[in-house]
Amino acid sequence: MQRGIVWVVDDDSSIRWVLERALAGAGLTCTTFENGNEVLAALASKTPDVLLSDIRMPGMDGLALLKQIKQRHPMLPVIIMTAHSDLDAAVSAYQQGAFDYLPKPFDIDEAVALVERAISHYQEQQQPRNIEVNGPTTDMIGEAPAMQDVFRIIGRLSRSSISVLINGESGTGKELVAHALHRHSPRAKAPFIALNMAAIPKDLIESELFGHEKGAFTGANTIRQGRFEQADGGTLFLDEIGDMPLDVQTRLLRVLADGQFYRVGGYAPVKVDVRIIAATHQNLERRVQEGKFREDLFHRLNVIRIHLPPLRERREDIPRLARHFLQVAARELGVEAKLLHPEAETALTRLAWPGNVRQLENTCRWLTVMAAGQEVLIQDLPGELFEASAPDSPSQLPPDSWATLLAQWADRALRSGHQNLLSEAQPELERTLLTTALRHTQGHKQEAARLLGWGRNTLTRKLKELGME
Secondary structure, three states: OOOOEEEEEOOOHHHHHHHHHHHHHOOOEEEEEOOHHHHHHHHOOOOOOEEEEEOOOOOOOHHHHHHHHHHHOOOOOEEEEEEHHHHHHHHHHHHOOOOEEEEEOOOHHHHHHHHHHHHHHHHHHHOOOOOOOOOOOOOOOOOOHHHHHHHHHHHHOOOOOOOEEEEOOOOOOHHHHHHHHHHOOOOOOOOEEEEEHHHOOHHHHHHHHHOEOOOOOOOOOOOEOOHHHHOOOOEEEEEOHHHOOHHHHHHHHHHHHHOEEOOEOOOOOEEOOOEEEEEEOOOHHHHHHOOOOOHHHHHHHOOEEEEOOOHHHOHHHHHHHHHHHHHHHHHHHOOOOOEEOHHHHHHHHHOOOOOHHHHHHHHHHHHHHHOOOOEEOHHHOOHHHHHHHOOOOHHHOOOOOHHHHHHHHHHHHHHOOOOOHHHHHHHHHHHHHHHHHHHHOOOOHHHHHHHHOOOHHHHHHHHHHOOOO
């Protein structure tokens, strides 16, 4: 891989001088600029492999420059330099597409290492790749702060083969994160092997993981490599690790400690070099306390932990995810991608999504087939989405309560595309209560007002507003 071209923009000449010499000493070609306008002018004729930009500069600041660059060269990595006291702005830059940020004063070796990582990432993107063709085809999408934290950890681990534990609810995309960790690691060209502990009968897990010798048990007619051997040199993703039986946990711990194992029915040790990424939707600390998960294995797996937020905690990502899944479904079916009506998009962002991203993806597939028009309207959305999301849905309330009837009316109105439900319902609610109170008091207005908690003037105004004078 080529050493790379680096551009540095900073109004401080001393920073430019230090970085230029440090980067040149690392074998990198470095060009410096005093302001953002000079960078944009130079980009008209050539492009670097990475740009380091100060965040506070006269005229065009680093954030404005970042925005301009991402519009013209969205794949170009930009590293934002900022003071320690201005980390909020650096995080904001990261959320707007910066590759990473470099706090000042910085360690020069760390700065060079960060630049080299950004160059490697950029140059790999320019090369045609055919990695993990059998893996998930959907991209990781997320602008929510919690997802930006996930992306940052993936970036930090890009030169590492350290063990990672991913936790999150079912459907949050744990395997996608595992694929991303593998794809951006030194093992990217080696195999990525996945195994779901919950999907395999307990008496077959050992054979799946470690393989077996011929004749090890009835039906073992040939030698079979297990997932550890298949993943040698690469990554083994153990999904739902919390469901692994205790005896298999003991064997797994031994492999992690020694780097070798025995096939089922075998006597010769098999040596492997495998990175382990584990995932679970369970609380492993609690399972350790309950004696259902080995504490020593937990600590060996829990070197780095990544928490994936449920979709309800990253609602700002739902519109973009939905558009992406509609496009994916359209490509799979060979049809034109559906568009989301703004009301349908708003409704999607308000739903609970107990099945998380997977449920949203399946919903978009369903809409691609079942929605009548090219634009998805709110009435096209499956009714069960609203039933599962309503905090006071009829299924959770007494069947004969007024709240049940109101919830049923609101559900029908929302599915029909109605807006301003409160302005529509409030007059009818007040009219019903007032009519009932007047009937109860045999037309005595002052007594009816007292029962409703209104003053006399309020009653007079309400009668006029509701046309009941």
